[in-house]
Amino acid sequence: MFSFRRFDRSTFLLLGLLIISFLLATFDVRAEGAGIGTTMREGAQTLFSPLQRAVSAATRPVVGFIDGISNIAGLRDENERLRAQVAELEAKVRDIAATEARLAELEKLNDLEVPGDLPAVSARIASPGSSDFDQIRWIEKGTNDGISVGDAVIDENGLVGRIDLAFEDSARVRLLTDPRFGVGVRDTSTNETGIVEGQTTELSLKMFQAEDPVAAGDLLVTSGSRFPQGIPVGLVIETASSEAGFALITRVEPLVEMSQLDFVKVIVGWSPLDAGALDEVPAEGFPGGPGFIP
Amino acid sequence: MNRRAVGLAIALVVTTVVIQTSAFGAGRIQPFGSSPALVLLVVIGCARYLDAEPALLVGFTAGLLLDLLGGSALGLWAMSYTVVVHLTWRARDRADDGPLVVATGVFLLTVLGQSLFAVAATLFGQRILSNPVVVRHMLLPAVYNVILASVVLPVVTRLIGDRRRRGWTP
Numbered sequence: 001m002f003s004f005r006r007f008d009r010s011t012f013l014l015l016g017l018l019i020i021s022f023l024l025a026t027f028d029v030r031a032e033g034a035g036i037g038t039t040m041r042e043g044a045q046t047l048f049s050p051l052q053r054a055v056s057a058a059t060r061p062v063v064g065f066i067d068g069i070s071n072i073a074g075l076r077d078e079n080e081r082l083r084a085q086v087a088e089l090e091a092k093v094r095d096i097a098a099t100e101a102r103l104a105e106l107e108k109l110n111d112l113e114v115p116g117d118l119p120a121v122s123a124r125i126a127s128p129g130s131s132d133f134d135q136i137r138w139i140e141k142g143t144n145d146g147i148s149v150g151d152a153v154i155d156e157n158g159l160v161g162r163i164d165l166a167f168e169d170s171a172r173v174r175l176l177t178d179p180r181f182g183v184g185v186r187d188t189s190t191n192e193t194g195i196v197e198g199q200t201t202e203l204s205l206k207m208f209q210a211e212d213p214v215a216a217g218d219l220l221v222t223s224g225s226r227f228p229q230g231i232p233v234g235l236v237i238e239t240a241s242s243e244a245g246f247a248l249i250t251r252v253e254p255l256v257e258m259s260q261l262d263f264v265k266v267i268v269g270w271s272p273l274d275a276g277a278l279d280e281v282p283a284e285g286f287p288g289g290p291g292f293i294p
Numbered sequence: 295m296n297r298r299a300v301g302l303a304i305a306l307v308v309t310t311v312v313i314q315t316s317a318f319g320a321g322r323i324q325p326f327g328s329s330p331a332l333v334l335l336v337v338i339g340c341a342r343y344l345d346a347e348p349a350l351l352v353g354f355t356a357g358l359l360l361d362l363l364g365g366s367a368l369g370l371w372a373m374s375y376t377v378v379v380h381l382t383w384r385a386r387d388r389a390d391d392g393p394l395v396v397a398t399g400v401f402l403l404t405v406l407g408q409s410l411f412a413v414a415a416t417l418f419g420q421r422i423l424s425n426p427v428v429v430r431h432m433l434l435p436a437v438y439n440v441i442l443a444s445v446v447l448p449v450v451t452r453l454i455g456d457r458r459r460r461g462w463t464p
Binding site: 008009010013014017018020021022023024025026027028029037040041044045048051052053055056059062063125126127128129130131132133134135136137138172174178179180199200201258259260261262 | 312314331351360365376380
């Protein structure tokens with residue numbers, strides 16, 4: 001016969017804590033960045049971020065040293081890989097003039113300019129999250145600096161992610177590689193549009209109405225649906241074409257090295273509604289993007 | 295178990311959470327692409343000495359702090375750490391405190407903690423199990439924790455351990 005006497009107090013506490021955990025997770029997922037979970041996160045950030053900054057500053061010199069030691073084993077392979085890459089790049093240099101002319105033509109045809117004079121806030125990474133599974137970064141600036149939820153985050157190579165939580169002095173960046181991240185992109189070679197989604201270490205490209213195939217090495221940039229258009233996102237890894245009735249799906253390598261982020265820029269004050277209103281184009285374009293002049 | 299030990303355990307966990315979230319991880323100390331699960335190690339250390347109820351609360355609090363400062367849904371690390379604490383507490387009197395037993399225990403409990411989180415997070419839509427390096431993120435932290443246990447567990451023992459159970463105290 002079942003009896004509650006068989007359970008001691010600690011078992012009841014265990015069950016209670018597991019139920020609370022389950023309910024917290026359920027409500028947090030359903031709230032999607034709002035509700036009590038966000039309030040609790042804001043409180044935790046307020047308490048912990050000054051301590052995290054102090055520890056980060058203190059341990060920064062040690063990080064490079066340990067990183068170097070852990071990479072010694074991989075240096076030989078890296079050397080071989082770089083030699084092969086140099087040979088490949090030398091071959092590509094020969095085609096650069098033709099490619100540049102083609103790109104300029106495509107830009108003109110496809111109106112691939114990026115909106116100019118957009119205010120951006122530079123911020124340092126405060127914390128990489130709480131575990132290796134996290135696809136986020138906390139930055140040291142927040143709503144006091146004009147950052148708001150949904151803003152695009154970039155670095156010198158291209159799109160890093162978007163702000164998914166913003167507090168007064170800190171904000172959380174959801175990385176491009178997070179499986180819950182998606183962004184509209186345009187292939188600069190074919191002008192076909194599609195959606196890029198995070199796959200943890202790389203990205204996946206889906207095109208639903210593509211007539212032309214995508215080729216390995218094609219540059220993908222934001223299409224302007226959610227973020228300013230023309231921000232470099234990634235390079236296609238595998239050539240693919242769509243078959244009748246099926247979407248084109250292929251792999252994409254992000255241009256940003258997520259494990260080496262230190263400083264990022266947050267594009268503030270841009271809304272998808274502004275996309276049509278912005279006529280000014282920076283002469284140099286976005287770094288790494290089409291038309292970029294270093 | 296006195297309140298001083300519980301207070302020290304909470305202070306230790308909070309300190310470790312600050313270190314874990316600012317010194318370890320991507321762009322920080324992350325040898326071979328993974329970092330130690332230092333908070334889990336401290337929680338296991340605390341569970342070896344605290345009574346069952348305080349130990350469960352300390353584990354739950356540690357996990358919840360990681361949830362708040364990380365990118366996952368709230369409660370997932372809390373759930374995982376609570377289960378690990380429960381198992382640690384249940385097992386602690388059934389095995390001796392020899393280094394080999396403790397090292398094996400730390401390894402298995404760390405793998406369990408990381409795995410429980412990965413499964414729970416996947417069930418809540420985070421698709422962690424589809425990550426091609428998920429096994430590395432489960433095993434390497436466990437290896438690091440075994441190495442760090444020889445330093446961390448004696449500190450935990452010295453701070454909150456009682457005289458009957460000294461374990462790895464130098």
